[in-house]
Every structure is written in C-alpha cells, then in structure tokens.
Amino acid sequence: MRAGGHLPRGFPITVASPDGSYTLIMEGVQITINQVVAVQVSMKLEMKDTPGQLVSVLEPISACGGNIIAVIHQRDPESESDTLDVQIVLDLPAGRLPALISQIKALGVDILRIGEERLLHKRSLIMIGHIMHTDISDTVDQIDRTGFAEVSELSLMMPAINERSSARITIKTANRTDMESAVTILREVAGRKDLLVVEPLEEWA
Amino acid sequence: MRVALLGFGSVGRGVARMLGEKDLPFTLTAIADSKGGIIDPKGVSIPEAFSRKEKSGSCGRPKLSALDIVESDAYDILVEVTPTNIETGEPALAHIRKALGLRRHVVTSNKGPIALAHRELMELARKQGVALRYEATVCGAIPIIHTLQHGLLGNDVKALFGVMNGTCNYILTRMEDEGLTYDQALGEAQEMGYAEKDPTYDVKGLDTALKLVILANTVWGMDTRMKDIQVTGIDLITPEAIQLAMDQETAIRLIGEAIPSKDLLRVSPRIIPRNHPLLVEGTLNALTVVTDMAGELTFIGKGAGSIETASAVIGDLLYIRERYAGRP
Numbered sequence: 001m002r003a004g005g006h007l008p009r010g011f012p013i014t015v016a017s018p019d020g021s022y023t024l025i026m027e028g029v030q031i032t033i034n035q036v037v038a039v040q041v042s043m044k045l046e047m048k049d050t051p052g053q054l055v056s057v058l059e060p061i062s063a064c065g066g067n068i069i070a071v072i073h074q075r076d077p078e079s080e081s082d083t084l085d086v087q088i089v090l091d092l093p094a095g096r097l098p099a100l101i102s103q104i105k106a107l108g109v110d111i112l113r114i115g116e117e118r119l120l121h122k123r124s125l126i127m128i129g130h131i132m133h134t135d136i137s138d139t140v141d142q143i144d145r146t147g148f149a150e151v152s153e154l155s156l157m158m159p160a161i162n163e164r165s166s167a168r169i170t171i172k173t174a175n176r177t178d179m180e181s182a183v184t185i186l187r188e189v190a191g192r193k194d195l196l197v198v199e200p201l202e203e204w205a
Numbered sequence: 206m207r208v209a210l211l212g213f214g215s216v217g218r219g220v221a222r223m224l225g226e227k228d229l230p231f232t233l234t235a236i237a238d239s240k241g242g243i244i245d246p247k248g249v250s251i252p253e254a255f256s257r258k259e260k261s262g263s264c265g266r267p268k269l270s271a272l273d274i275v276e277s278d279a280y281d282i283l284v285e286v287t288p289t290n291i292e293t294g295e296p297a298l299a300h301i302r303k304a305l306g307l308r309r310h311v312v313t314s315n316k317g318p319i320a321l322a323h324r325e326l327m328e329l330a331r332k333q334g335v336a337l338r339y340e341a342t343v344c345g346a347i348p349i350i351h352t353l354q355h356g357l358l359g360n361d362v363k364a365l366f367g368v369m370n371g372t373c374n375y376i377l378t379r380m381e382d383e384g385l386t387y388d389q390a391l392g393e394a395q396e397m398g399y400a401e402k403d404p405t406y407d408v409k410g411l412d413t414a415l416k417l418v419i420l421a422n423t424v425w426g427m428d429t430r431m432k433d434i435q436v437t438g439i440d441l442i443t444p445e446a447i448q449l450a451m452d453q454e455t456a457i458r459l460i461g462e463a464i465p466s467k468d469l470l471r472v473s474p475r476i477i478p479r480n481h482p483l484l485v486e487g488t489l490n491a492l493t494v495v496t497d498m499a500g501e502l503t504f505i506g507k508g509a510g511s512i513e514t515a516s517a518v519i520g521d522l523l524y525i526r527e528r529y530a531g532r533p
Contacts, residue, residue, distance in 0.1 A: 124453060126446045126476060155452070157445035166445035168453070196441050198450075200476040201366070201460055201483070 040069070040174065041097060042089045044113040045104070049084040053109075057086075060103035067091040069174065085112070091174065121179045122152070124170045125186065129195035131156065131165045140169075142189045149173045149182035206526050207246075209235035209280035211271045211300055212287035213264040216314050216341065218255070219515030220284060225251035229519065230526060231282075235274045239287070242269035244279045271296065275303045282525055284518060285313040286341075291406070291415060291431070294318040305329045305337065310529065312521040314341030314514055316415045320431065323422040336529065338521035343416045344369055344490040346513035347506040348520060353424050353494070360496035362424045366462035369416045371488030371508040372400045372407035373439050373459040377474075378486050380447050381456055387442055399488055409438035410472040413461040417470060421463045429470065437473040454479045 047053045054073070061068060073086040092100065104111060131139070140151045153170035171186070173179045183199065190197045208224065208231045210217055217238070224233050235244040236254050243249055243265035254264040275283060283304040287297050294317035301311050301318050305326065313319065318326065319339045330337040340350045344367075353362065368374050372394060379390040391408065394400035406412050414434040421429045439459050450457050460475040460483070477484050482503040485491045490508030495501050507513040 124455075124476070126449055126457070128441055128443055128446050155449055157449060159443070159445060164441075164443060166443045166449055168449040196437070196474075198442075198446065198457055198474050198476055200455070201462075201481070 039092055039094055039097070040089065041066075041092050042087065042115045043111055044085060044087045046083050046085055046110040046112050048108075049082050053084070054086060056107055057088075057104060057109055060100060060107075061088070061090055061092075064096045064100045064103070065093045066096070066100065121173045121176060122170060123179055123183065123200060124153075124168055125183070125200065126198040127167045127169060127190060127195045128198070129164050129190075129193065131167050131195060132158065134193035134195065136167075139186075139189055139193070139195075142185055143171055143182055146182060146185065148178040149185075206230065206281045206522075206530060207232050207234045207279065208282050208284055208522065209233075209237075209274050209277075210284045210286070211237050211274065211297075212285065212315075213238035213254070213258055214286070214288065215511045216286040216514045216518070217284075218258075219511035219513075220286065220518050221251050221254065223512065223515045223519055227519075229523070230530075231522060234279045235277065236264050237269065237271040237274050238264050239271075241265040241267040242271060242274050244269065244274060244277060246279060271300060272303070275300050276307070280309060282310040282312060282522060284522070285311060285315055285318075286518065287315060289315050289317045289415075291317055291320070291411065294321040298322060301326060301337070302329065305333055305335060308333045308335055310336045310338075310525045312338045312341075312518055312525065314339070314518060316342045316412075316419065320415045320418045320422075323419065324428050336525045338524060339419070340521050341514050341517035342419050344492055344504075345371075345506065345508040345510060346516050347490060347492060347504045347508070348517065349420070349492055349494075349504060350423060351520065351524070352502075352504070353420070357494070357496055357499060357502075360498045362494060362496050363466065364462070364464040364495040365417075365420055365424065365492065366460055366464075367483055367492030367503075368458050368485055368490055369413045369461050369492065369508065370407055370410075370459060371490060372404065373410075373413070374485065374490070375399050375488045376408070377439060377442065377447070377457055377459070380442070380444055381451065384444055384448075386444055387440060408440045410436040410459060410461075411438075413459060413472045417461040417463055417472060421465075421470060424463075425465055427465075433470055435471045435473070439474050442474055450476055456484055458484065 068090045070089040073084060143149050143151050150172055151169055152172045154167060156165060156167040158165040171182050173182055187197055210220060210233060213236060224231055232248045234246055236249055240263035258264040285297050285300050297315040298318040304311050319342050326337055343349055375394050376390040379385050379393060391400060391404060400407060414431055414436045417434055418429050418431060421427045442457060447457055455476045455478050457474050458477050461472045463470050483491045483493060485505055489505060491505045493501060493503045
C-alpha cells in the first residue's frame with residue numbers, strides 16, 4: 001500500500017488485520033474503509049432432549065461476547081428420537097466464531113448448519129462539507145459507539161485542499177428502528193459540524 | 206363563457222394562443238399585463254394583442270389596469286396568471302379576492318396567493334358559490350390537483366412525494382451526465398432559459414416548498430405555511446457527491462415530501478435508485494401519491510412551459526364550464 005495525499009494526524013488506520021476487522025483502500029484522493037465489527041450468525045444445533053441442555057449451550061455464547069437475537073425450537077410430537085433441533089440467531093464480535101464452535105462441540109452438541117450474515121439493514125448516505133477538518137473519526141465513532149449500529153463503509157472524495165469534500169457513509173444495523181436512531185444521530189452530528197447529509201428516499205412500506 | 210386574462214407572460218400567451226387556436230366554448234373578453242389592458246365584450250382579437258405586445262411591450266392600452274378589468278362586468282371567469290410573489294402574493298391575491306367577492310370563478314397558475322391564503326380563498330369561493338381552480342400551480346401539465354380532488358375520491362392519501370422543480374432536475378441531470386460542477390450546470394440552465402437570472406427561488410428549494418404547501422393544504426385540508434416546511438436546496442451539491450451516488454447505481458434529486466402520519470413536510474436532495482419511477486431526466490417532473498385503496502400512483506410529465514401550463518388552465522376552465530354553465 002502506498003499512502004499518498006494529506007492524511008491528518010490521528011486519522012485511524014488499521015490495515016488488513018487477520019480477522020478482517022479493517023481494510024483500508026486508497027485510490028488517489030478517494031479513500032474507502034471497510035470495517036467489520038460484528039457479524040450475525042445463524043446456527044442449527046442438535047442436542048439431547050434433557051433438562052438444562054439448552055441453557056448449557058447458551059452460556060458459551062455470552063462468554064464469547066455474543067448477543068442472542070432469537071432461539072427457535074420446535075418439538076416434533078411424532079418423533080421417536082431423544083434429540084432436539086434448535087435454531088439460534090446471534091450477533092457476535094468479528095473473529096470469535098471459531099472459538100464458539102469448538103466450545104459448543106465440547107458440550108457434545110452437534111452443529112447441523114451454520115450461516116454467517118452481516119447486519120441485515122444497510123443504508124448509504126452522502127455527506128458534503130469539510131468532512132476531514134471536522135474530525136471524521138469522531139463522526140464515525142458517534143455511530144459505532146452506539147452498540148447497535150456500525151459504519152461498514154466510508155468513501156471519501158476530496159477535490160482539493162480547503163474545498164468541500166464528499167463522502168458516502170454506509171451504516172448497518174440489525175433492524176429498521178436501530179437504523180432510524182443511527183441516522184438521527186448522524187443528522188445531529190452533521191448539523192453540528194455544518195455538513196449537508198443527503199439521505200436515500202426510503203421505500204414506502 | 207367569458208374569460209378575462211390577467212398576465213401576458215409565458216403562461217398568459219400560451220392560454221391566449223390555445224383559446225384562439227382551439228375550438229373552445231370561451232370568449233376572451235379582456236386581457237391585461239403589468240403595463241395595460243383591453244376590454245372588448247364581443248371578444249378581444251388575439252393576434253392583435255400579440256402584435257401590440259411585440260410593438261409596444263403591452264397587450265393593451267395604458268389607461269386600463271388589471272384591477273379595472275377585475276372590477277368590470279366583462280367576464281365570468283378570471284384567469285389570473287401574473288408573476289408569483291411568494292412574500293405577499295400580490296397583486297394576484299387582491300385580484301382573486303376581488304373577483305371571488307363579485308361572484309366570478311377564478312382559475313390561476315399563481316402559487317403565491319394559493320400557498321399564502323388557500324383556506325381563506327376556498328372559503329370565500331364556497332360562500333359565493335363560485336369555483337377557485339389552481340391546477341397550473343403545481344407540476345405544470347400533470348393534472349395532480351384534479352386527480353387528488355376528483356380522480357382519487359374516497360381514497361385516504363397517506364403520502365405525497367416527488368420531483369417538482371424542473372430547473373433543479375435539469376441541473377442535477379447535467380452534473381450527472383457531463384460531470385459538470387453546480388455552477389457550470391446552473392450557467393447552462395440559465396442559457397437554455399430553464400433557470401432565472403436570480404436562481405434562488407428554484408435552487409434553494411423554495412418553489413418546491415410552495416408546491417408542497419399547496420398540495421398538503423389541498424389533500425389534507427391543512428393550513429400549512431412556508432415556515433412549516435424544512436427546506437434544503439441543491440446549491441451545495443458537489444460533482445463528487447453525484448459520483449459517489451452513481452457508484453452505487455443511484456442518483457441525487459431534489460424531492461418534496463409530505464407524510465402527515467410522520468408529521469413530515471420536507472424539501473431536500475435525496476438519493477434515489479437508478480430504476481426508481483421518480484428518477485426523471487431533464488426538466489421533467491414526477492410525483493408519487495400513496496393511497497389506501499389505489500396503492501401507489503406515479504405521474505410523470507412536463508412541469509413548465511407555455512402550452513403545457515396552458516393545458517392545466519384550459520382543463521380548469523372546461524371543468525368550471527361543465528359544473529356551472531347555465532346556472533343563475
């Protein structure tokens with residue numbers, strides 16, 4: 001990677017850490033940052049249909065910093081088998097999945113299927129103004145520190161020093177309500193920093 | 206029916222031309238512009254009015270004013286198409302009040318009086334048993350007012366949003382197609398006659414806000430004013446922002462939106478997917494209406510232009526004739 005241009009001091013750069021938490025791509029004056037803070041995981045487990053089994057599986061999830069979103073289990077009355085299928089949806093910090101899998105297996109529980117998904121709600125907005133000089137890392141941090149929303153992509157274009165720059169910021173959340181809250185925060189921060197925010201026209205639902 | 210025409214600019218001339226060329230059941234008995242007027246109970250010669258305007262700068266004679274015509278007995282329907290004043294609505298507001306007071310129907314393209322005094326004027330028209338129609342105030346040729354007042358009767362309108370200013374749409378389209386800066390695209394729009402010398406009214410979103418006021422007051426019977434609308438224009442949009450939108454198969458357009466359930470009345474530049482029905486090019490307008498029974502409807506058409514706007518005025522005139530002709 002060749003770093004050109006004029007990055008202000010204190011600009012947060014973590015390059016291609018092994019768990020993929022940050023990648024920084026520099027293309028001329030356009031900077032794109034992809035950030036993966038949390039992943040959404042859906043797993044289907046087969047466990048013994050005995051008291052306490054389900055609770056024992058949930059423990060390693062919270063130990064790994066996971067946040068359980070849904071637990072779906074359905075007992076089939078016709079079933080002769082003494083096992084139970086359970087589907088769990090959870091949020092997990094990036095890079096923790098391998099540890100969680102081995103802990104669950106150690107409990108004697110079979111993992112039938114596993115799927116990793118990013119936060120499902122995604123919205124891109126465009127900001128215009130003195131984005132760098134008004135502390136862009138703070139702008140991003142105001143979203144990230146909420147715990148329910150994260151900035152997953154930031155594309156910045158700077159035509160010339162001292163001219164207004166433009167940035168496309170992509171926010172991800174687990175649901176629509178969190179998205180509205182995150183966008184409200186961004187609007188408020190941008191207002192304070194005298195940045196214009198161009199929002200998408202939402203689908204009418 | 207007898208028609209008096211106030212205003213002989215782009216819209217007024219379009220109306221006069223169509224009244225002259227098309228076989229319509231109206232007699233144009235009076236015309237006035239800011240410099241003078243003419244009354245002829247047997248019908249004003251439209252070609253002569255055009256040639257007077259070209260030679261002397263006025264379609265009529267200096268001794269006769271617009272207000273003289275409004276106060277005369279020469280007409281049944283007043284067509285008020287003088288230039289808009291968004292601060293006071295004058296002189297159109299006085300013309301319309303006077304005509305309604307004299308139990309004459311009024312058709313207008315003038316946004317000022319309708320945005321400033323919709324409730325008062327509609328109430329006055331109702332009391333006097335006459336019609337006040339203003340199709341031409343919003344989105345030129347698109348029959349949106351008629352659709353909302355008649356075509357969608359029985360529906361609950363839940364939201365209204367769209368591209369309502371051709372000047373802004375032209376500027377944004379040119380920035381997108383040619384990579385022009387805002388200033389370059391504005392300069393081109395001015396050269397093409399799509400933008401005024403002072404473009405503030407269009408590019409700051411005020412024109413769209415006025416239209417939103419008129420629509421909201423028409424659909425929901427609100428008493429909304431300009432100050433109730435959050436307005437952001439397009440004058441700060443950068444070519445880079447347009448590029449960033451294009452990278453994701455989207456575009457930026459100035460959108461006016463009214464959603465009463467969210468208490469939302471807003472004019473702002475927005476990101477729209479490339480395949481969205483509201484994403485129109487050039488000076489076109491596009492408007493989506495969301496209703497409970499009919500679902501979503503989107504109208505696309507020319508939002509300005511002499512004959513296009515005359516289409517809206519003529520439609521209102523014929524509506525009035527159908528409803529009121531032959532009544533005492």
